[in-house]
Amino acid sequence: MGVEEGQMRRLVMRELARRPINITKLSFTVNHGVIHMFGQISRLSAHRNADLKQEMEIFRQSLRRKPGIRDVNYDEVLIRQ
Numbered sequence: 001m002g003v004e005e006g007q008m009r010r011l012v013m014r015e016l017a018r019r020p021i022n023i024t025k026l027s028f029t030v031n032h033g034v035i036h037m038f039g040q041i042s043r044l045s046a047h048r049n050a051d052l053k054q055e056m057e058i059f060r061q062s063l064r065r066k067p068g069i070r071d072v073n074y075d076e077v078l079i080r081q
Contacts (some may be wrong), residue, residue: 002066005030010071015062019055020047026077033070035063040078052079 008030016023026039043050056079060072 008033008035008068009064012063015059016067019033019059020044020050021055033068035069035072037072037074038076040080042080052081 009028009029012028012030012035016026020043021025022042022044026037026041028035030036041052041056043052056077060074063069063072
């Protein structure tokens, strides 16, 4: 893993931490500026009204604005409402 990919991984983790979602069963890879996510997410117990699909879209849009990030793919993420 190159320096840039390591920085992108940290950036992804920081952005995920800002969202009201449980990511304990979520994994991701970074490859040439593309983030591939897989696993499952659910709501944090303190945020029972969070719309997880909307939260993931906000997350994706936020990351796409960052330099070096070309795309964010979360098609393989199971969203447990």
